[in-house]
Amino acid sequence: MNNQEVTYSNSRVFETSSESQNPASTEETQGRREVGEKVALGILCLLLMMAISVWLIYIFQYSQENHELKKTLNNCHQKEFNIKQNDSYLKDEMLRNKSIELEALKKYLDSLNRKQNRCHGETKVVLDCKQPSGKHVEAEWFCCGIKCYYFIMDKESWNGCKQTCQDCSLSLLKIEDDDELKFLQLQINPKSYWIGLSYDTRRKWQWIDDGPSKLDLNIMNFNPNSRRCAFLSKTRIDDAGCDQLYHCVCEKRISIP
CATH class of the missing domain: 1.20.5 (Single alpha-helices involved in coiled-coils or other helix-helix interfaces)
Structure with missing residues (x-):
C-alpha cells in the first residue's frame, strides 16, 4: 500500500467517525431545509x-x-x-x-x-206687403241657394225701393261676390234695378246692412259730390242720382237648419 492510499483511507475513516459522532446535526439541517421549502411553498x-x-x-x-x-x-x-x-x-x-x-x-x-x-220660383206673384197706400206689390221672384230674389214691377226712387222692400219684410239686394253678380245678370231681363248700395253721408260707398262684401266694384272708388245710389243691369253695376226711378230688386235669406 502506498502513501496515497493510506492518506485516503485515513480521511474516510475520519469522516465516517465524524458522522457517527454528530448524527443529530445532519438531521437538524435537513429539517430546517424541509421547513424552509414548505414555508416558501405556502407563501407561493x-x-x-x-x-x-x-x-x-x-x-x-x-x-x-x-x-x-x-x-x-x-x-x-x-x-x-x-x-x-x-x-x-x-x-x-x-x-x-x-x-x-x-x-x-x-x-x-x-x-x-x-x-x-236647387233653384225654383214663379214668374209673377203678388207680395203680401203692408203699404200705407194699400196698393198691391207685384214681383217676379225665384229662390236659389240661401236667397230668394224679388224683382218689383213698379219703378221707384232708391228710398222708395228701400221702403217697399221693408214693407214686404224684405231688404234691398246685397250682392256678396262676383259669382252672385254673374248669376243674377244671366237671370234678369233688360231693365235696371236699384240695389242696396249707396254713397252715404260719411262720404263712402256702403251696403245697406253696413256689412262687408267680396264684390269687386270700380264704383267703390268714385267720390261723387252729391248723394248717389247703385243700380244693377244685365251688363253692369253703375251709379245714378238716388231720385231717379228704377225697378227694385229685394232679397230674403233662407235660414239653414
Missing part, C-alpha cells in the same frame, strides 16, 4: 390564491358594470321607443281627427252646394 400558494381572488373580483366587477351598462342602454332604447310610439300615436290621432273634421266640412259644403244649385 398564498400569493397565487390572492392573485386568483383579485382576478375573480375584477371579473365580477367587470361583469356587474357590463350588466348595468346594458341595462341602462336597454332602458334608454325603451324610453326612446316609447317616445316614438307616443309621437306616432299622437300624430295618427291628430290625422284621424283632422280627417273626421274634413269629412264633416265636406258634407256641409256638399249640402250648401246642393241647396245653391
